[in-house]
Amino acid sequence: MSSATKIPGAQPRARKGLRFPSFSVQILLGLALGVLLGWLALSLGPQADGETPNGLTTTLDTIGSSFVTLLKAIVPPLIFTAIVASIANLRSVTNAARLAGQTLLWFAITAAISVAIGIGLGLVFQPGHNTTLTTAEAAEPSSTGTWLDFLNGLIPTNVLGLGASTSVEAGADGALSAETGISFNVLQILVVALVIGIAALKSGAKADPFLAFNKSALAIVQKVLWWIIRLAPLGTMGLIGNAVATYGWESLRSLASFSVAIYVGLALVLFVVYPVLLKANGLGVVAWFKGAWPAIQLAFVSRSSVGTMPVTQRVTERNLGVPSEYASFAVPLGSTTKMDGCASIYPAISAIFVAQIFGIDLSLTDYLLIAFVSVVGSAATAGLTGAMVMLTLTLSTLGLPLAGVGLLLAVDPILDMGRTAVNVAGQTLVPTIVAKREGILDLEQYRAASSEHLFDEDEAAEDRAAQGGATPDEVAPAEREPVPAHA
Template identity: 65%
Template sequence: MTLNYRSFGFQVLAGMVIGLLLGLLARSMGAGPDGELNALSQALKTIGGIFVQLLKAIVAPLVFAAIVASIANLRALDNAARLAGRTLLWFAITALIAVVVGLAVGLLIQPGLSAKGAPIPAGHVTSVGGWLDFLKGLIPDNALGLSGSTKIADDGKATTSLSFNILQLLVISIAVGLATLKLGERADPFLAFVRSLLAVVRTLLGWIIRLTPIGSAGLIGTAVATYGWTALAQLGSFAGAVYLGLAIIILGVYPLLLILNGINPLRFFSIAWPAIQLGFVSRSSVGTLPVTESVTERMGVERGYAAFAVPLAATTKMDGCASIYPAIAAIFVAGFYGIPLHAMDYALIVIVSVIGSAATAGLTGAIVMLTLTLSTLGLPLEGAGLLLAIDPILDMGRTAVNVAGQVLVATIVAKQEGLLKESAVNDAPVTAVPA
């Protein structure tokens, strides 16, 4: 078999390896003359930061256009309310299974006990999730979902920045989508604009995704340069527990659900692989959305339903980030600080995971969902900072599971509702979907 050096997958793998090597080199160089980052570390941090910032910049218009268009697409479907309800029900079912798996793995491995007493460097948590903040955050402050923040540097200079509150933007998008659905043909001119916007944004996103090999090199290199192998090794049991939980879901639970619904798991994963792979390297469910929707349609799911289910799933269905990860992380933090958890605490973890998925909003990282879980249990929020050292590495696996679950639910619901072309998922040949 000839290795295709031009393939996107090979380029991403090469970027990760190069980033790892550059990260080790940067760490061996030590700090700069003033105790600041050396030139290589600064370059890696800048490259990774730019890539993440580009993804964040495209998220707001993509979420708005995709959600509005997806809800409007329900007009073309019979039993739209039933389809929406069943989709949300399967979101909850798979999230419940995932969080139970996460709790079981966490209790079995107890990663916090093995790391207890280790000098793990804590990162700085800049965003914290709480139930009151979460509920208040659902109410838009303005029509665009914009929020502002001001940071004061050590030299006293203040910097003000604007950003989109994705939770509020999600609420706005759903409301606008429902309004267009109610207006019917009168909303057609507006929908034509939204669909054109979605096409433009997807093109821009495709260009950004092509930068993934470079961005991955910067992100992985920064993690290694900042924390080194010692800190990463101290969190090895936690990382192993998370990836074990992810493996159980994607290799055990999902295939079982597919078999129970009469769908060939091997064909499913062969078709869904391009989206799963892109989710792994991009660490963004929203960034993977166009490819996820494409493979879902190739799975045989009726286009109208896929155009509704996938964008909604990309912003609210996160089995990896919102179920497995916070469950294991909560057990880790409790064990690390020697705080016992009781049956009610585990029940709260389940509740938070099933109904709080929207807090992750399809972005890279799951720190808001984690702090929401920790604050609900009354665990030290500093524990979230301990896990930032390996978050980029974990986020790759989490997002891959997120994306697989998004395709899975759309396929299962389509099968149950007679919207799935059986030959497409069981017999059709598989071709690569370009990233």
Template identity: 60%
Template sequence: MSAQNPASESSPEDARARGAEQPRSGFRIPKIPFWAQILGGLVLGVLLGWLARSQQIDWLVTTLEQVGGVFIGLLKLAVAPLVFFAILVSITNLRKVNNAARLASRTLLWFMITSLIAVAIGLVIGLVTNPGAGTGLTPKDGAKPENTGSWIDFLTGIIPTDVITPFTELNVLQIVFMAAVAGIAALKLGEKAQPILALSESVLSLLQKALWWVIRLAPIGTVGLIGSAIATYGWDLIGKYATFTADIYIGCAIVLFGVYPLLLSSVAKLNPVQFFKGAWPAIQLAFVSRSSVGTMPVTQKVTERLGVPKEYTSFAVPFGATTKMDGCAAIYPAIAAIFVAQIFDIQLGITDYLLIAFVSVVGSAATAGLTGATVMLTLTLSTLGLPMEGVGLLLAIDPILDMIRTATNVAGQALVPVLVSARENILDRTAYDNATSFELDAKEAPATA
């Protein structure tokens, strides 16, 4: 009897398995990096916005507005429950960390230090460049905003009158208050609160996964947001606000690429380049989405990859996403206050500048991690006694400014946990030194545990 060919004895399943092991030939669509998608969205948005404005294509203007509006709407949809459960879980996670009270106090201290540095830079830039001079704008060009902020509103508005309204009206400050109370109560209850904590962690993971899918739409949202801004306002507006716009971008750049690296190298003895390698996905997403809270899952992930313990990250990042705003609450209101004062021909003194610094450090929670910084600006103007009509002068240019402001915010929200961890000797320096950027993939959405 002749020997049988072993191949002939194999089953169809074996044949399919062997076929699966063979490399497939043929054309494969290359994966486009997320940063390239974002850049492409920026370029396409500018082109479509210019085309819609120059050719007066109304339907294109409407489409761009709708696309950008839907993207921001999806981000805001998750904000209220995300903030509540993130703060609640972050506070209860402190029980897993040694020296929790010390870490929390050090975090708050570095939030204040970096805010003071940022507001000082903003004041110096504003005083040197005189952003309100030569713009051609007059007080008549401004209009009072519908909603303004004051210290009374800020202090009395922290405590909600019911548990539903803060979620329906998206009052993030009140949501943070309720979450903090619930978190502290859960800590006091101990084991009795464990079922609620387990449910909260599961809900938070679900929300982060859903938000991660929204984040993947950022390139499309970029087309709508940038295109709508160009189509609505054009380049003439940027010309009038050229000095002011340059001041904001320069101020944020100094903090982002000057102050933060200096703190990393001098205070934490860390390589700043590694920080930006690891944190870049969060920074670029913040630039596009203009939402610190919307970027929070990515910020938390990059901070962990930079070697910060997960238990501490789950507290520091949500806390920072609602209170740490070097761009929106420090640099911007400082320069904006000088701009408005010059337009209305009002002289500011040393006391006013000190008040600006005070508001920036204490009132930054009013900004609440949402797109725009109108509440913080009105709080600053009302404290200085400047006309609220000045807010109307800045609303048109705000979307362009908000991109760099939010990128600075998020970079600071990742920076402080790294600094504190390094100072407290809990930073995994090997992980930090090996941190690299990563692609924003829904499969890698951060989970809270």
């Protein structure tokens, strides 16, 4: 066995090879390259048969969808282990019940503000009247969300929250083919994790081996997720490129008023409402944006609140100064239930769009129902990509035609990027505000927030090892799990 020997005056070892741009810059480069490749694929057009996408479009679609699939694959073990660990951490928090109540209260407050903005913009922009689409182009959605489905979704079908799904299709010769797959319900996994976590706490010392195993499992799951997130720049290129190549600008042109209304609403919440709430609670706005930006940026390109959750929790703790005992509970909960973009702004404007294009007048009661569904039913989106479940839940509650959903599908991926970014921003905002109000926020850490070196601890550890300090293997796990800043 040999150990590192500290040499007086030794300098950090020189790094060999090319130094790649920071993780944030890589994401931006992926965005730019994706737009260029998407534009090129769009200009090439489909193959000779006029229907099959060209090779470049197919490649971009494969890259982007594979990245999202990888993120979704890690969701079940991530949610379960994170929630169980967060409940275990609450043992060291004396006012855990109050913190949980304040978190849910602020979730509702920000959702109510967001849905009010969505309703207001829907009335101002009149998106259903300012479109070239007609009701003849409407189509029923493949799946819908109802209050009964939502309530049934809270009851786990098994301890893993998994279920089997079967789809049947008719071929050209009339023969039927069936495909069976495994699906998971994030809400059911959340419920199972909450029950098991509480049971473990009630079991006392007997549950310590299980909690220790869960903590180790969470560390392993997070490590795998860091490897997946390393592919984010590549996934960004594929997602953006495929969106441009598939939908082009024609779809956006026909739904320009609707799309602008959505993004104006998202911008108002992110750049006006959230800063006002921060200032009202004595917190700096610039510091929050600096600290939360890595998570917001990744959410924009991944379109998954749950997939972004590890980065969201890291910036909430490391940059914004929220205690880990509280953040490890609030962030996973927010990743499945806190959806200001998908569950408030989007369904509000969409419901008004559908009502206008079908010539249906909404009453004051209808607008109050939109607000109610957004505040109470936001958990129905469950952190997954897209907001169709929440939209169909809103439309069915109001009695509006579900066929109107088909009019909006063309631009949904483009809108979903902004929606998810606002979702994740809110998931960092609420724990920060609650921690400040409860007097547990590290204000010095908050004021010093920066996204520049959030993911650079690995290199710092190597430098310490070169000078005879701790080796990378001796660094605490919390310092060795970052999203890599360099590819």
